Amino acid sequence: MRRLIPRLILTVVGVVLVLTPFFVRPEAGGRGPLPVFFAYADENFSVWFNVLAVFAFILGGANLLRTHALRVRERGRDWPYSLLTLVAFTAVLVLGLFKVGGPPGLQGSVSHGDSALTWIFDWIYMPLKSTLFALLAFFVASAAYRAFRLRSWEASLLLAAAFVVLIGRTPFGVTLTAWLPNVLRFLRLDELSIWIMKVPNTAGWRSILIGISLGVVAMSLRLILGIEHAVLGGRR
Amino acid sequence: MSGSLEVWIASLLTLMVFSFLWRDNPLYKFAEHLFVGVSAAYFMVLAFWSTLWPNAVVKLVPAAVRVTQPGAEPGAFEPLAIVPVLLGLLMLCRLWPRLAWLSRWPTAFAIGTTAGYNLTRYLRTDFLNQISTTVQDGIVVQQAGRVAWGGTLDQILVLAGTVCGLVYFTYSRPHRGYYGGMARVGVAFMMVTFGASFGYAVMGRVAVLVSRLQELLGGWLGLL
């Protein structure tokens, strides 16, 4: 019985949402209980999911606090940094929940201009986030150095396409092959990189996107029909 | 050299993250643990005030809207807003081993919504759309009434590449013989796609690094 009810919930919710596009929405003239019901489900099930996710935060937060508190108590590896995580977490939680710094009491939006949360966001959160994003420029360089090698025919194609586009993006790209006669103009770097983006790039992405859409359809079907065993527990 | 405390804090944190490029070190650990604590709490605060409060609390207790907007008129009472709250409480049963099996119910609801929403959306947006775009592009490209052979050859190649790519993504037959050949052509198209898209994305990543360096060199050290 413990397995049946979750399966039933999953199937009913899945089927209802699959059918929503086939009913006329009330604002487009759909009358009667069915259009209203399906429109309500379409709009509200995702809101319910978000509310549900907020409750789950308690489980996540509990795990975060437990992991770092345990490490501090047992003086485990890097415990002073875990203490920092605990302090930062508690401070921001309190400052944010009570909207400290914003309009008096709990009025106004949580991300009000002068609130402590906004200050933390601007001067601690964003610098850390954008610098981590900036690390990607370095990692792009080291990944390219490591992977773009004439090792196999696939890796060589990967290298050739990336090379043409990379050079095409530099000022020299245009001058480097501008001398090519007009009959060979398609070999000029800027023409070649445009051709690569127009033809093989378009074909590659189209087949991948069509493949993904069928993958999602098949997986969603397996989930709704309850024959996808991995996630909600196997057949016992 | 900037005198503002905020710029100093942001710049020092920036250097701490960059230190990871050299190797894992106390400065990076400081930035890492600080960011985990700050961001986890930040999202929980947003989740409470931007999701839970308007969609659950205010809908169940309309007068509560005055807590955040003193002058506001209470909205309508929505009984059904209790459902996600119940699902949320069921989720918390996970904390008691005896009741842990109940937490499967909200998980089932969550997975049901995911499967239900995505099935038709991907079918329409990616499956039907991608095929109709390719078909509408057609094969024969005309300029001023005449067949443009360059453009037509390109369209044939796009069609061939897409079909061969789809052959690569089939599972029910081993990729051998001519079938394997088509799959390899599909892989070739995909490798060019990944290489070209990688090359194209480099500029976006470098732009973010350049702006960080400009803030350090200009905003903080005043050298620019």
Place this chain on the structure above:
Amino acid sequence: MRRRGADWGARLAGLDRRWIYLILAAGLILTLLTGLRLPERPSILVEPLYERVENLPPGSPILLSLDYTPSTAPELEPMAFAVVRHALLKGHRLCFVSLYPEGDNQIARVTEGVIAREFPAVRAGRDFAVLGYKAGNEMVINALAQRLDSMYAGDLEGRPLAELPALAGVHRLADFALVVAFSAGTPGLKEWILFAGDPLGLPLGGGCNGAGAPQFLPYFPHQLLGLMGGIKGAAEYEAALRLGHPEFHQRTMRATEGMGPQAVAHCIIIAFVLLGNLGLLLSRRRREDAT
């Protein structure tokens, strides 16, 4: 001699990645400190758009749609500045619209930041008209295709369209000599192609953010006579303007300045990819000798 070559091969192919990080960081910092600018040349994507603006008879009406927001302005605003400078230099008449609410102040940044400062003789109403933002996304384009005044009773200050010399003889989209749409999302350039370019056979040029460029390439050159992709596209238009009109001193060339570090970063990455492959070939030749 051959044995030492092989050591080089193994070393080149297996460099410690921190060398790459060090050289990339140093290269960028030096470029920023010295303000190095590299000679940019317009590619075949940008050249036709520049030529079209250059060769239109003076006083031709051009519609500019600024469909971007402050967060995507760093890539798109330099394009708008460059095209506006070029069009005013050639004495064309401009008309500004936008599909985004933030478009009004993006247009204001153009009229105050470029027109007022660099073209004092140019008058609002006479030489350019600001119609501003209208809600409705692609429906706005549809309406403008029929009649301008079906969407805009007057310009932003409320003056009726008929009284604006800048729009003399312009009643619908097809009357414009050129339309240029600067877009970073939806609605944007794609909607201008689908609802204006294709159905009316309108001469349409475009500017988009770097990430969005690949999706518009298939439209070039039949449905899109020119495309500026990201900072690189803006820098190319600035370069074309500088090459074509050396006498005109542009107050700022933000895109070209932004492109300096980009070019250096791309060259460093290309160099390391070449080094890696050189090392691979050297060590492969060593293996062949050894067997």
Place this chain on the structure above:
Amino acid sequence: MGSILDTSAWNLGLMLLLLSAAVLGGIQAARRRRLGPMRRLRALDALEIAVGRAAELGRPVYFVPGVRDIDDVQTIAGLSLLRTVAGLAARYGCRLQVPTDRSLVMNTAREICREAYAAAGRPEAYRDDMVSYISDEQFAFAARVDGLMVRERPAAAFLLGAFYAESLLLAEAGNLAGAMQVAGTANWHQLPFLVTACDEVLIGDELFAASAYLDEDPALRGSLRGQDFGKYLAMALLTGGALLAAGSVLTGQAVLTTLYGAVLRLLQTG
């Protein structure tokens, strides 16, 4: 009927019925008679190789189920592969770490790992702390996981699920830690980075097919035949539609143009 059923979505309904029938038909056929040989997915063989390597070297195994919540199908596909990897880790006796950046994913991942360890006959080896919650912010999550991987030097790292800009942060740090990396996502824009930085990659649709390959009910592989029907249908529509378009343009035959119009109506998305 016009005011209740939205008839403009008839083609969506038709496609849905066709694909559902194909998937179900494939499974029934697989139940009745044995399936012929199918295409091998190299990345799936790499799962066991990587975990085996971790056991030999006595180093941990890291599994990252993406950076999205379970409202993304890729996360569910990633979690279905976690069941296989957890089972392998239980059998080989290596230390499994599953950092997550959503609480719901953490909760579901714990269920899956507990069941996988029980199914492998080692329920006592399961610890709740194997699965941890880091933070909802994707870059804080990536920074933390990078730090952990560089310090604990896992021998196997699995990046399976929905990834965004932080994908290369994780993949490069995994490479720095000397891990054999198997990645998989359907976020097409991250595939160039993962293909470049990782050893094996499940490209787009392969991430979803993987759970059918590895499911304990072999008949589920029949569903892949149904999925392939969708691809053959797509190929037919692509080539047929394009040829009809070319035919009607070149020859101007009315019948070709009407057929072409019919194909377009079948594909129009309203």
